[in-house]
Amino acid sequence: MIIGIGIDMVKIEKIQSAIERLGEAFLKRVFDKKELKNISKGKMYYQRLAARFAAKEAVIKAISKEKPLALTDIIILNKPNGAPYCEFKKKLNIEIFLSITHLEDYAVACAVAQRRR
Numbered sequence: 237m238i239i240g241i242g243i244d245m246v247k248i249e250k251i252q253s254a255i256e257r258l259g260e261a262f263l264k265r266v267f268d269k270k271e272l273k274n275i276s277k278g279k280m281y282y283q284r285l286a287a288r289f290a291a292k293e294a295v296i297k298a299i300s301k302e303k304p305l306a307l308t309d310i311i312i313l314n315k316p317n318g319a320p321y322c323e324f325k326k327k328l329n330i331e332i333f334l335s336i337t338h339l340e341d342y343a344v345a346c347a348v349a350q351r352r353r
């Protein structure tokens with residue numbers, strides 16, 4: 237059963253300036269080690285981090301009726317074919333369907349939450 241959907245859009249500049257100002261402190265407050273390991277500091281670094289920020293916010297919206305979650309409870313990774321997926325740090329009986337897109341200036345993510353049978 238679908239329990240909710242969520243969407244979020246993030247300006248890349250906002251994430252980039254937070255990282256440039258706060259560095260590790262910001263990265264640790266928002267991202268898991270597994271997420272940071274998955275994103276190399278090359279082309280699209282800020283876009284991909286911003287997209288994960290948007291994905292976390294989209295997931296929070298999708299499951300807001302069920303459970304309040306923090307950004308760090310949600311881990312966004314990629315399958316071998318590049319498709320994004322979501323893991324939770326807490327044990328939740330919820331599956332997330334996720335889609336991400338990013339351009340030069342903005343990143344957008346959409347999440348659908350479904351209760352596992």
Ligand SMILES: CC(C)(COP(=O)(O)OP(=O)(O)OC[C@H]1O[C@@H](n2cnc3c(N)ncnc32)[C@H](O)[C@@H]1OP(=O)(O)O)[C@@H](O)C(=O)NCCC(=O)NCCS
Pocket residue numbers: 283284287314317318319320335336337338339
């Ligand atoms: C996968 C694909 C849809 C990504 O689209 P894009 O416009 O290049 O890039 P977007 O910014 O919209 O999306 C990038 C995100 O798509 C997601 N993505 C990548 N592969 C995916 C897949 N197989 N399934 C679902 N999502 C995928 C990732 O989350 C990625 O962001 P991330 O690397 O930061 O995690 C695209 O590369 C593709 O394969 N298109 C098929 C058509 C085609 O081959 N066109 C080229 C010839 S005209």
